[in-house]
Amino acid sequence: MDNRLSFSNISAYIQLTRLDKPIGIYLLLWPTLWALIIAGQGVPALHIIAIFVAGVVLMRSAGCVINDYADRKVDGAVERTRQRPLVSGQATEKEALQLFGLLVSLSFVLVLFLNWQTIALSFVAVALAFCYPFMKRYTHMPQAVLGAAFGWAIPMAFMAVNETLPLVAWVLFAANVVWTVAYDSMYAMVDREDDLKVGIKSSAILFGRYDRLIIGILQLATLGLLTWVGMLINASWVVYLALLVCASLFAYQQVRIRHRDRQACFQSFLDNHYIGLAFSVGLLLHYLIIR
Numbered sequence: 674m675d676n677r678l679s680f681s682n683i684s685a686y687i688q689l690t691r692l693d694k695p696i697g698i699y700l701l702l703w704p705t706l707w708a709l710i711i712a713g714q715g716v717p718a719l720h721i722i723a724i725f726v727a728g729v730v731l732m733r734s735a736g737c738v739i740n741d742y743a744d745r746k747v748d749g750a751v752e753r754t755r756q757r758p759l760v761s762g763q764a765t766e767k768e769a770l771q772l773f774g775l776l777v778s779l780s781f782v783l784v785l786f787l788n789w790q791t792i793a794l795s796f797v798a799v800a801l802a803f804c805y806p807f808m809k810r811y812t813h814m815p816q817a818v819l820g821a822a823f824g825w826a827i828p829m830a831f832m833a834v835n836e837t838l839p840l841v842a843w844v845l846f847a848a849n850v851v852w853t854v855a856y857d858s859m860y861a862m863v864d865r866e867d868d869l870k871v872g873i874k875s876s877a878i879l880f881g882r883y884d885r886l887i888i889g890i891l892q893l894a895t896l897g898l899l900t901w902v903g904m905l906i907n908a909s910w911v912v913y914l915a916l917l918v919c920a921s922l923f924a925y926q927q928v929r930i931r932h933r934d935r936q937a938c939f940q941s942f943l944d945n946h947y948i949g950l951a952f953s954v955g956l957l958l959h960y961l962i963i964r
Contacts, residue, residue, distance in 0.1 A: 686758075686772055688763070690734035690738055700853075700945060704827055704845070705726075705826040707952060709725060709830045710960060711841060712833075712835050712842075716960070717834050721834060731776050732776070732802055735776035736805065738773045740805070741757055745760065777802075788832070791829050794832055795829065797825055802822050816854040816861065816875070817854055820849060820852070821850055823849060828846060844901050844902050856945040858884065858891070859939075860938070862877045862933060862935075862938040896916060911959050915956075916955070929941045
C-alpha cells in the first residue's frame with residue numbers, strides 16, 4: 674500500500690477521523706459554544722464562531738486519528754474496535770501520522786486569525802490532544818485528560834473574545850472536565866472487560882462496582898459547577914430551567930445503566946449530546962430573549 678495520503682483512500686480516512694460518527698464533535702462543540710456565548714454576551718463575532726466551529730471539527734478529527742495510532746496494537750482485541758482502519762489494514766501507520774499532522778496544521782492556520790494570546794493557548798490544546806490516547810497506559814483516569822482536551826477550547830474562546838480569562842471561564846472549564854469524566858466513564862464501561870484483557874486502564878476499571886455511584890457524584894458536581902456559572906453571569910430563570918432538564922437527563926442515564934448493559938451504557942454516553950444542547954439553549958435564551 675502507498676504510504677502517502679490519497680483521495681482513493683478517503684473512506685478509510687473518514688473512519689480514522691470518525692467524521693461518520695459525529696458524537697465527539699457535538700460533545701466538544703457544546704462547551705465551546707457555552708464559552709463563546711458567555712464571553713460574547715450572546716453575540717460573539719461571526720468570524721470567531723466560524724473559526725472555533727471549524728477548529729472543533731479539525732481537532733476532534735485529529736484526536737481520533739492519534740487515538741487509533743496509539744491503540745493500533747490493542748484495538749484488534751477489543752470487540753468494538755477490531756474493524757478500525759489501522760487494524761484492518763485499510764490505512765497505514767504513516768498515513769495516520771500524516772493525516773494527524775495535516776489536521777493539526779489546518780487548525781493552526783485557523784487560530785492564526787485570532788489574537789496572539791489565543792495562539793499561545795492553542796499549543797496546550799495540541800499537546801493535550803496528542804497526549805490523551807497514551808494516558809490509558811499510565812493512569813486509570815485518562816478521562817480527566819480527555820476532559821481537559823475537550824475543555825481547553827473554553828479558555829481559548831474567552832481569550833479570543835475578551836483577551837482575558839475570568840473566573841467564570843475556569844469554572845466552566847472545571848464543569849466540562851467533570852462532565853467528561855462522567856460520560857466517558859459510561860463509555861469505558863462498554864469496553865471494561867476487553868480493556869482488562871489487554872491491559873488498558875480506564876476510570877470504569879478504577880471505579881469498579883462503585884461506577885454508577887461515582888458517575889452520579891460527578892454528574893451532581895457538574896450541575897453544581899454549572900449552577901455556579903449561572904450565578905457568576907447573573908443568569909435568569911431560563912438557565913436554571915435548562916439545568917433542571919440536564920438533571921432529569923442525568924437521572925434517566927442512571928436508570929438506563931443500572932444493569933451495566935453494554936448497549937445501555939453506550940446509549941447513555943451518546944445522550945450527553947442533549948445535556949450540552951440543553952445548557953446551550955438556556956444560555957442563548959438568557960442573553961438574547963429573557964435578560
